[in-house]
Amino acid sequence: MSTRRRNGAATSETGGRQRQRWLPWAFLAPTILGMGLFTLVPIVASVVLAFFRWDIISAPSFVGFDNFAEVVQDPTVRVSFLNTILFVVVAVALQLGLALALAIMVQEKLPAWLRVFFRSAFFFPLILSAASVSIFMRYLFNEQFGVVNWLLSFVGVPAVPWLTTPAGSAAVVILVYVWQNFGFSFLLFIGGLASIPTETYEAASIDGATGWRKHLHVTLPLLSPTTLVASVMAIINALQVFDQPYVLTRGGPGDATRTAVMVIFESAFQRLEFGQASAIGVILTLIIMAITAAQFRLSKRFVFYQ
Amino acid sequence: MAGRIVLLLIASVFILGPVLWTLSTSLRPPAESFQLPPSFLPLNPDFSSYDQVFKQLNIMLLVLNSALVTGLIAVGQMFTAALAGYAFANLKFRGRGALFSIVLATMMVPAQVTIVPVFMLIRGIGLSDTLLALILPAIPTAFGTFLMRQYFLGLPSDLGEAAAIDGASPWRTFRSVYAPLAMPGMAIVGILAFNYHWNEFFRPLILTISEQNFTLPLGLVSLQGNLGTGSISVVLAGVILSMIPALVVFMFGQRALRDGLTAGTGK
Numbered sequence: 240m241s242t243r244r245r246n247g248a249a250t251s252e253t254g255g256r257q258r259q260r261w262l263p264w265a266f267l268a269p270t271i272l273g274m275g276l277f278t279l280v281p282i283v284a285s286v287v288l289a290f291f292r293w294d295i296i297s298a299p300s301f302v303g304f305d306n307f308a309e310v311v312q313d314p315t316v317r318v319s320f321l322n323t324i325l326f327v328v329v330a331v332a333l334q335l336g337l338a339l340a341l342a343i344m345v346q347e348k349l350p351a352w353l354r355v356f357f358r359s360a361f362f363f364p365l366i367l368s369a370a371s372v373s374i375f376m377r378y379l380f381n382e383q384f385g386v387v388n389w390l391l392s393f394v395g396v397p398a399v400p401w402l403t404t405p406a407g408s409a410a411v412v413i414l415v416y417v418w419q420n421f422g423f424s425f426l427l428f429i430g431g432l433a434s435i436p437t438e439t440y441e442a443a444s445i446d447g448a449t450g451w452r453k454h455l456h457v458t459l460p461l462l463s464p465t466t467l468v469a470s471v472m473a474i475i476n477a478l479q480v481f482d483q484p485y486v487l488t489r490g491g492p493g494d495a496t497r498t499a500v501m502v503i504f505e506s507a508f509q510r511l512e513f514g515q516a517s518a519i520g521v522i523l524t525l526i527i528m529a530i531t532a533a534q535f536r537l538s539k540r541f542v543f544y545q
Numbered sequence: 546m547a548g549r550i551v552l553l554l555i556a557s558v559f560i561l562g563p564v565l566w567t568l569s570t571s572l573r574p575p576a577e578s579f580q581l582p583p584s585f586l587p588l589n590p591d592f593s594s595y596d597q598v599f600k601q602l603n604i605m606l607l608v609l610n611s612a613l614v615t616g617l618i619a620v621g622q623m624f625t626a627a628l629a630g631y632a633f634a635n636l637k638f639r640g641r642g643a644l645f646s647i648v649l650a651t652m653m654v655p656a657q658v659t660i661v662p663v664f665m666l667i668r669g670i671g672l673s674d675t676l677l678a679l680i681l682p683a684i685p686t687a688f689g690t691f692l693m694r695q696y697f698l699g700l701p702s703d704l705g706e707a708a709a710i711d712g713a714s715p716w717r718t719f720r721s722v723y724a725p726l727a728m729p730g731m732a733i734v735g736i737l738a739f740n741y742h743w744n745e746f747f748r749p750l751i752l753t754i755s756e757q758n759f760t761l762p763l764g765l766v767s768l769q770g771n772l773g774t775g776s777i778s779v780v781l782a783g784v785i786l787s788m789i790p791a792l793v794v795f796m797f798g799q800r801a802l803r804d805g806l807t808a809g810t811g812k
Contacts, residue, residue: 262715263641266632269625270648273685278651281662288661295665341556344549353550360557362803363564366795368744370762371784374769375567378777386566389581418560426807479655482746486766500657500747507661508751520658527655 288517295511306518310506316519319490319497322409326498327477330413334421334473335466341421342428343454362426364419373486376415377402405495408488412496416483420476424469431465432458463542471534478527499523564788571595571781578777594778595786602783606757607764611743612790614679614760619738621684623731630693631719631727635705645694652687660751667752674754683742689734692808696730697723733805736798743791761787 264271289306293299310316345357364372379386380401388398401407435458443457459466481500484490490497490505499519507516566583572590573580575597598604632638633645663682664673672678700723708718746762753759759767765787769780795802 260638263632263636263638265716266628266636266719267644270629270685270690271644273625273681274648274651274687276666277663277682277685278654278659278687279647281659281666282651282654284662284665285659341553344553347549348546349550353553357553357557359799360560362799363795364560365806366740366744366791366802367564367788368746368762368791370744370746370766371787374765374784375563375781377769378570378781379563379566384581386581386583389583418563423806426803430807475653475655479657481657485746485750486769500655503657503660504747504751507664513661513665516661520661524654524658528653531653 285517285520288514289521291514293513295513299514302514306514307522310515310518310522315494315497316502318494319502320499320522322495322497323478323480323499326409326413326416326480327474330416330420330477330480331470331473333413333417334424334477335470337417338421338424338469339428339462339466342425342432343458346429346432358429361422363422365422367419369419369482370486372419373415373483376411376418377487380411402488403492405492408492408496412480412484412487415487416477416480419483420473424473427465427469427472428462431462435461463538467534467538467542471531474530474534475527478523478530567781568785571778571785573778575776575778594776594782597776597779598783598786601779602764602768603756604764604783604786607759607761608786610676610759611761614676615739615742617680618683618742619735621680622686622689622738623735625684626686626689626693626734627724627727627731628719629690630695630730631697631723633690633694634697635702635719635723636715648687648690652691657747660748664751673752674758676753676758678752679749679760683738683748686734686738689738692734692805693727693730695808696727700726729801732798733801733808736794736801737805739794740791740802743794 288299290301290303291299292302292306341357341361345354345361349357378384380388382388382398382400382403385401387401388396391399399407401411439457439461440453443453448456479500480498481504484496484498484501485504488496490501500523503516503519503523506512506519569583570578571594572592573594574591575594629648633641633648667673667678667682672681704722704726705718708722709715713721744762745760746766749760749763753763756764756767765780765783768783
């Protein structure tokens with residue numbers, strides 16, 4: 240196709256070939272220049288900056304691996320990374336489990352209008368801003384006046400101090416995050432389920448598989464490529480959580496809900512330690528890359544392609 | 546089936562309930578903000594909280610800022626992604642594969658990691674605390690470029706050949722043949738950009754300083770901070786107002802949004 244078109248252009252006018260050589264670059268210029276300036280240069284700069292001490296006011300000074308050594312020993316940084324990992328494990332497990340269960344339930348025989356309703360309902364929180372969601376959730380989880388404790392009182396649970404205790408705050412941040420984000424995994428699973436041929440289920444039921452056994456032996460293996468994509472995306476997103484803990488708890492009480500991105504923000508823009516902030520960022524990026532690579536490696540053993 | 550529907554209904558109550566509570570509380574007199582049991586159907590809606598939002602918060606300015614930032618990013622992304630996507634899909638040039646891999650790789654690096662150098666760059670070019678500081682860095686889009694490349698690959702290639710045989714230049718072929726056909730793809734890029742940047746909190750928190758440059762999410766969080774837990778109806782009225790544009794886009798672009806969010810995930 241391309242050779243024929245190039246011949247056509249070359250014969251139509253002299254210099255056509257010449258023009259075609261720079262033409263792709265004209266199409267790419269805005270994206271490549273913008274990405275170079277605002278993404279690639281900053282990536283390199285933040286790695287370089289991680290080896291300097293700099294407060295923006297005085298001149299930067301080279302400190303080797305000092306920033307890394309300091310942030311690794313900083314108890315707040317340590318706690319925030321542990322919090323982030325704990326958050327990722329619990330939030331992602333809840334998000335994927337809920338999304339998968341609801342996707343299977345929606346995908347089985349249902350009146351069309353109900354399916355549309357459920358799909359829209361589960362998708363809905365994705366269009367809201369995490370900041371406004373966190374604002375109204377703060378009121379719902381209020382210890383005295385919140386609707387959550389009011390509802391719990393009906394099943395005999397005494398008022399839970401959600402936002403004033405470390406465990407309560409961590410639970411709220413996770414619940415609010417999962418509430419808003421499970422719809423994304425849900426959509427992925429809906430797509431994955433739709434691609435499983437119905438004959439597979441028919442064959443399974445002829446073999447006597449019913450109910451949850453059918454899902455265990457047919458749905459889960461056939462859905463494993465989707466599950467891989469969904470878990471990679473969910474983990475990458477969860478590792479970067481910021482808006483919810485910032486608005487809900489400001490990282491407190493104590494450091495209970497401080498996350499990795501929150502300490503990047505605080506060390507750079509509150510304490511003006513740009514080198515240390517960059518070092519934390521580099522560590523976070525390395526963790527994300529390592530986890531993603533590990534997932535793809537593991538997936539070779541657990542993902543089945545049809 | 547009945548049991549399954551009941552479970553699904555319970556799940557949707559948990560999802561929609563908090564939003565309905567927000568709506569109904571914003572329509573109650575501020576004194577009844579914390580009333581329990583909560584009324585989910587405000588029979589006598591009271592709009593005083595909405596008046597208060599306009600008095601206490603320069604919400605028109607926030608909406609204008611958000612609309613300007615989001616709109617320019619969306620339009621900018623649509624055009625730059627269409628151009629780049631077309632080049633990657635339909636034009637042959639040296640280093641195409643490598644360059645495309647680099648573009649894809651930038652999606653892996655979290656924005657928070659590069660925020661310090663971006664902040665310094667913005668200061669360096671004299672844009673700090675302006676709306677342009679939010680707009681310019683957000684226009685080049687790796688995901689949009691990827692999406693548009695896929696879209697152009699899906700269009701029949703003989704259209705371009707026919708145009709070339711008729712003597713149309715490659716630019717002319719793009720502008721008159723391919724760009725109009727790619728409108729649905731560009732719409733997905735635009736709607737996704739709207740959804741993401743209308744709700745964005747992290748970058749505006751860092752890149753804007755004065756309240757006159759705040760966007761909606763930032764303004765609402767600062768309003769909540771100013772009021773403490775006092776009159777929550779006012780805060781919630783602001784939250785509801787901020788949802789309206791997102792809801793409109795959701796209603797008109799639901800399918801495009803869904804396709805865009807799940808694009809390239811190998812479903």
